[in-house]
Amino acid sequence: MRYPKMREIREAVISLFSPAYTSPFPRKGHQxxxxxxxxxxxxxxxxxxxxxxxxxxxxxxxxxxxxxxxxxxxxxxxxxxxxxxxxxxxxxxxxxxxxxxxxxxxxxxxxxxxxxxxxxxxxLVCENCSAIITTRQHLFYLHGKLGPKAFASILNLNMLNEKLRLEDPLKTDVPVIDHLKRKDMFNILCPDCLREVQVKTLGP
Ligand code: SF4
Ligand code: SF4
Known part of the structure; x- marks a missing residue:
């Protein structure tokens, strides 16, 4: 078609003098x-x-x-x-x-x-087998949620000792030398290694 229809011209003129429908970003923040x-x-x-x-x-x-x-x-x-x-x-x-x-x-x-x-x-990495436990921040968050019940877990107890700087002379977060021993119960260990310490070294 050579000339636009009248309806289209009318719409173009109306749009020209109407406020913008879209937001004027970045001139003005989008709401x-x-x-x-x-x-x-x-x-x-x-x-x-x-x-x-x-x-x-x-x-x-x-x-x-x-x-x-x-x-x-x-x-x-x-x-x-x-x-x-x-x-x-x-x-x-x-x-x-x-x-x-x-x-x-x-x-x-x-x-x-x-x-x-x-x-x-x-x-947090197990000091014996290098298994990933979780993050330190995650464990401390769980301590906060559990309250005194957190002490039911030896890992939690060891972490809290470390946080409160009560670890001396029980050194936590130190690599296990040779193999798991009774003293490693106070180390940062994954649940599997902690179980091994408890069952094998403390068992009958
Ligand atoms: S779950 Fe993933 S995709 Fe969904 S909002 Fe969060 S980052 Fe975006
Ligand atoms: S605390 Fe929330 S945001 Fe952070 S890693 Fe866990 S689920 Fe994701």
Whole structure:
């Protein structure tokens, strides 16, 4: 058609003098509606590195890697893969480790690496077999939840001793030499090695 229809011209003129329907970002911040699920934000104090959110994330946006040598757990959150489903917030064991914010345009970047975040937590490794137990922060969080019941576990007791600086002369967190001995009951051991100490070295 050579000339546009009158209806289209009319609509074009109306749109020209109507307020914009879209938000004027970045000139003005976007105001999402209540309950909007935007970029997840981690609370460093309340994220204990337990790995639960990685297990429930459907798009594998959250991954973990454990360095036994350096005893560090690294949590990688790639928001370029995030679906904003809210599962990480829903299942966070502390209830405050990660929260979906009302921000979404922060993820509009030209380099995907800019939307990847990392957190590091102290890794607890068995001093006998090097099995990964969990993170130090995770265990202390569980102590807080359990209260005095935490003392029912020797591992917890040893960790609390260490935290309270009561370990001397019982040295905790030291490598097991040769093989498990009775004294290693006061060391940081995984449940399997602790059982071995208790059953084999304390048994009849
Ligand atoms: S504390 Fe919450 S945010 Fe942190 S790793 Fe565990 S589930 Fe994820
Ligand atoms: S909102 Fe969903 S997709 Fe995004 S990080 Fe959390 S669990 Fe994964």
């Amino acid at each position: 999402p509606f209540e309950g909007y699920r935007g970029k997840p934000v981690v609370d460093e104090k309340n994220c204990v590195g337990c790995q639960t959110c990685a297990n429930v994330c459907p798009s594998h946006a959250i991954t973990f890697s454990d360095d036994r040598e350096k005893r560090i757990r690294t949590i990688t959150r790639d928001y370029g893969k995030c679906l904003f489903c809210g599962q990480c917030q829903e299942h966070c064991i502390t209830g405050k480790g990660v929260t979906l914010s009302d921000k979404i345009f922060d993820l509009a970047v030209t380099d995907r690496k800019e939307v990847i975040e990392y957190q590091e937590r102290d890794l």
